[in-house]
Amino acid sequence: MVETPAGRLAGRRHDGVDHFLGVPYAAAPIGAFRLRSPRPTPNWTGILQADRIGPAAPQHLAGSQTWLNDPIINMDEDCLTLNVWAPVDARNAPVLVWFHGGATRNGHGGAAACDGFGLACEHGIVVVTVNYRLGPLGGLAHPDLVDPDTGFCANWGLQDKIAGLRWVQETIAAFGGDPHKVTIAGQSSGAANVVLIAQNPCNRGLFRTVIAQSPPLFQPPMFVGLHDAGEYTEAVATSLGTTVAGLRDLAGTDLVRREAALLRDADFARRFPRPRTAPTLDGALVHAWPHEGVLADVPLLIGFTRDEAKFWYDLALPDGVKLSALSPPGPGEPFEAALVRLIALHYPFDPAPSPAAILAGYRAAMPEAGSDAIWLAIYSDLVFRAPVWRYAARHARRGSPVFFYDFAWPLAVTGGTPHAACVPFVFGTHRHPHFAAKVGADDATDALSQAMMAAWAAFVRDGAPATHDWPDFNPELPAGSSQAMALGRDGMLFGPLHGAARLAWWPAIGIIDGVD
Structure with missing residues (x-):
């Protein structure tokens, strides 16, 4: 009561x-x-029962x-x-x-x-x-x-x-x-x-x-x-x-x-x-877009999943039922046209990078990958990974503590680490029947969830994820040399950010100028 x-x-x-x-x-x-x-x-008046969602x-x-x-x-x-x-x-x-x-x-x-x-x-x-x-x-x-x-x-x-x-x-x-x-x-x-x-x-x-x-x-x-x-x-x-x-x-x-x-x-x-x-x-509650606003001078824990785009393009249940509404564009002209549209939709700076140069860079970095995998990598980097990296760098450059992560737990059957896959690990709900078959229910799953829960709780308690050796984000490192706490099958390991070199191909996202 x-x-x-x-x-x-x-x-x-x-x-x-x-x-x-x-x-x-x-x-x-x-x-x-x-x-x-x-x-x-x-x-x-009286007593209100608060015993159900x-x-x-x-x-x-x-x-x-x-x-x-x-x-x-x-x-x-x-x-x-x-x-x-x-x-x-x-x-x-x-x-x-x-x-x-x-x-x-x-x-x-x-x-x-x-x-x-x-x-x-x-x-x-x-x-x-x-x-x-x-x-x-x-x-x-x-x-x-x-x-x-x-x-x-x-x-x-x-x-x-x-x-x-x-x-x-x-x-x-x-x-x-x-x-x-x-x-x-x-x-x-x-x-x-x-x-x-x-x-x-x-x-x-x-x-x-x-x-x-x-x-x-x-x-x-x-x-x-x-x-x-x-x-x-x-x-x-x-x-x-x-x-x-x-x-x-x-x-x-x-x-x-x-x-x-x-x-x-x-x-x-x-x-x-x-x-x-x-x-x-509206100029009242929201004065600036998220990518260009100034966060309060407080500690920030921020990151992304390894394969964000899989959520929209390649998400399926363990039994093979497809959930994603979208499909990657076909190779050749459809791919190139879709990339032009994607950059126009999500790249917020002038001048925008050349779609041809972006595509050539990803093909060189992923020589064994097919068209679908390259599209998912581009989408993940442009829509989430590069902007989130830039946001972390801007905040850290102003002198506030930033702790950066890359969630890389592969789904149990369908593989990859889509958008939203991190949530049940943070709350320790990964063994719930709605998630167990999707993320796996073994000792390694339990260990990562327990480690993440401890790190998140420490951040809530102390303003820093004191568990493990998790250094502050270093804004002086260029995008291609950025480091993060990788959260995956091997537990929590701090080191070079996976695919970091690709982030530098989105030029202005990696620039921290005087305005910031």
């Missing part, structure tokens, strides 16, 4: 850990609060997103809850706050992958996982949606995350956590949101350290400004037969379903090949 500012909560105790699940941290974002800033949780935000879970996310039993627009795992004897314990990934359109804080029991039980930290609004409910943006109380007209899901962090500041002491020792962490879009939170000076008092696992540090059109986001919102409203303001009158589950149907419509998809519901550069 704990006393919170909003009322009393009853959780459950198991194996030395108190579980408080489905705890409301903001008012239900429904009715008049739909597509508006989160409001404080109304007080309640709250509903996930409405979403359509399919394809690659099902690799990490186990089937969702309960979805509801009333989804602004979080989960707390706290050691029974916790007193001023450090706190890990986790924001799940899923392209800001999938996932939830109650997924099996991010169950906080193991970290709380074995390492004495308090773990908080947060649900937040997704898809159109979390990302539609337009001046006509301005919230009269806050002045915001965008980034509802990002606002939810910040509201969750404010709840932690006000309430976590009741669970044995220390509000002055908070680490904000996430994977994929959750990591990108963590970066955006940590780049806004208004949020500086909400955290002490940052963990960003495979953050997509995109540029437009993957992330968009308010004008482009507004254009998309207007198109959705018109297609659904209402006004922008009228979107608030649609039931949330209906809005999510109908927006997803629009994206499958050929005419709509030609105009909007991807939904514009990711974080928006």
Whole structure:
């Protein structure tokens, strides 16, 4: 039993850990609060039972997103809850706050992958996982949606995350956590949101350290400004037969379903090949894109998986069922044309490198590789590995501690290390039935997960992964000589970054200029 500012909560105790699940941290974002800033949780009388995971935000879970996310039993627009795992004897314990990934359109804080029991039980930290609004409910943006109380007209899901962090500041002491020792962490879009939170000076008092696992540090059109986001919102409203303001009158589950149907419509998809519901550069909550913003002066643990692109192009279940929606372009002219488009979409600097030179470099570095393998290497490097390396170098050059990793655990049957494969290792959930056959369930799997849990917990506790010999990232080394902690079959080994020489082929990504 704990006393919170909003009322009393009853959780459950198991194996030395108190579980408080489905705890409301903001008012239900429904009715008049739909597509508006989160409001404080109304007080309640009596005792609120907090013994089961709250509903996930409405979403359509399919394809690659099902690799990490186990089937969702309960979805509801009333989804602004979080989960707390706290050691029974916790007193001023450090706190890990986790924001799940899923392209800001999938996932939830109650997924099996991010169950906080193991970290709380074995390492004495308090773990908080947060649900937040997704898809159109979390990302539609337009001046006509301005919230009269806050002045915001965008980034509802990002606002939810910040509201969750404010709840932690006000309430976590009741669970044995220390509000002055908070680490904000996430994977994929959750990591990108963590970066955006940590780049806004208004949020500086909400955290002490940052963990960003495979953050997509995109540029437009993957992330968009308010004008482009507004254009998309207007198109959705018109297609659904209402006004922008009228979107608030649609039931949330209906809005999510109908927006997803629009994206499958050929005419709509030609105009909007991807939904514009990711974080928006609104000039209020988001002042700079992730790849060019300035992170708070705090320790940073950051890295990527060895084969990020496999998630989108070559992800399959152990029984051979393919999950990826995309296929690599064919060799020759299709490959070259796709590479031109990929560079235009993801390379944020001028001048862009020559596609022909990039292709020639990868072919020379991977002489035995076929066209598909080369495409996956280029995609992984351009979209994740090189930008993440540059971000780490920029942060370290400003004098802040950075700890860099390369997660390289091969999948048990299908091989490679795709985007998101790191999550169950960090939480010690790799033996859950949803993951065991995918990642393997042997002594080596257990050993790596235990080592990573200890390192992550040490970072949360001390601002450095004190376990193992893990030096600070050295920004003076050029991209081609960079080093990282490799996390793989051989355990945790610090040394030259795999494929580091390829990162130098993306020139401006390796430049740390005076502006940085």
